Amino acid sequence: MSEPRELVEHFFRHEFGRLVALLTRSLGVRHLDLVEDVVQAALVQALETWSRRGVPEDPAGWLYRTARNLAIDALRRERTHARALPRLAEDAGRESPPPEPQFADEIGDEPLRLLFVCCHEAVPAESRVAFALRTLCGFGTAEIARALLTTDANVQKRIERARDRLRELDVDFDAPDATQLRARLDAVLAVVYLLFSQGCHVTHGDEPIRRDLCNEALRLARMLAAHPAGDVPAVHALLALMCFHGARFDARVAADGAIVLLGEQDRSAWNWGDVREGMAWLAKSAAGDELTRYHVEAGIAWEHCRAPTFADTDWRRIAELYDTLDRIAPSPLHALNRAVAEAYLHGPRAGLDHLAAVLPESVPARYPGWHVVTGELQFRLGRHAAAGRAWREALRWTTAGADREFLRRRLADCRPDGGTHAAG
């Protein structure tokens, strides 16, 4: 982590949201565009300056001061925004970011606070997640589009709508009260979970898992659970789910960076401390009478952790849980996973039948997982030509380096004659 470029990339992920959150607190949400611009500019400046002169002693403080000064300059140029200047100038005397206020009921964490602002009820529901991923995590439009299974243009539109609404309302960035916190909790959890999923299933680039994103999601969720308004079963269930998934990270990536599928993972390499923590959260999540999608997904993840070997996995239980999940939160992904469980229970043909039965028009062609599974089931039936077709289709839509490599290997396994010595 000594190379300036690496360090700036590290800070981009870690500090983007925090810097935006800190500056938005001084400037107000109406200046969000400006804040994002200056934070981006500060990161670019860091890359240039640090390469030439070395990394400063307090990189986070350096970034904050640079972004703040850029904001002051920009506001001076636009006298119309003079109202915000005094608040910012007040901070200018300080050498490091202002201390975070700690009131009993206030959220003592800037990114978490900004997350609640992004999930303001005035922001259209479909905009909140996209907007939060953009503002808080510095995700690009394309990245968000892949995470939400939608198009770039759509994401752009959603983000703009969110910004417009917040600007119109001139929303106060200060702490929402407990009732508002509770009302926004669902949207906040959706963002945290998406952030984690994005880290788990990297959709482009060469890193198979982005632990920084996963850790940030875990950090935000733990902060939530520590807050009176967030100390609820849904949050505990989400934490359990993330701990169970996180426990498998070390076993999920081979030495050469390729993804190791669950069936081939060395279970003794799982992090049993994470499993233990997950179990404690899962136990806590059972306290209420509410069954959320996070409870069900945590239950599925727990079933995988509980099985001594892949062959011992209780697929019947997992299939039931996916049925429940699809009722609570219908999604082509849940139907897809249900088909996988079906294939382990009753064979690949049953899995394919299930896929054909649930294949809705809503499955985006560009969602590669569908084709990956289809290919796998066809392959296990000995239909190599059909498997090859499905995997080539998956390859067309896959941008993650590790996934592409995995698909290429699977394609190489297909016999060129497209053999049809069907097994069953």
Add this chain to the structure above:
Amino acid sequence: MAKFLFIYRESTESSAKPSPEEMQALAGAWYAWMQKFSSAIVPGGDGLKHSGRLLKGGLVTDGPYVEAKEIIVSFALIQAVDYDAAVAIARECPPGHTIEIRELAGYA
């Protein structure tokens, strides 16, 4: 409600790596325990690696700790009304550990 730290110790001879089956059975037993005492357990307890560093008289050495018959393998944080309640919860932990139970001083 007081908080108690459970310190789990194992004999240094039992550090052989359990098989995945043993580990899973253990996980199941622990899960049952956690279900039962879910309202008492503060999440975040964790297993500890078996070797570490020792700082003594300004001198840092590597583990293992030759004089020790037992090593600390994990910890948990428990809420309970008093020592009796905490001991009752500890009694139901899956077997195989010595469990040291210490109340947090709560200076905060």
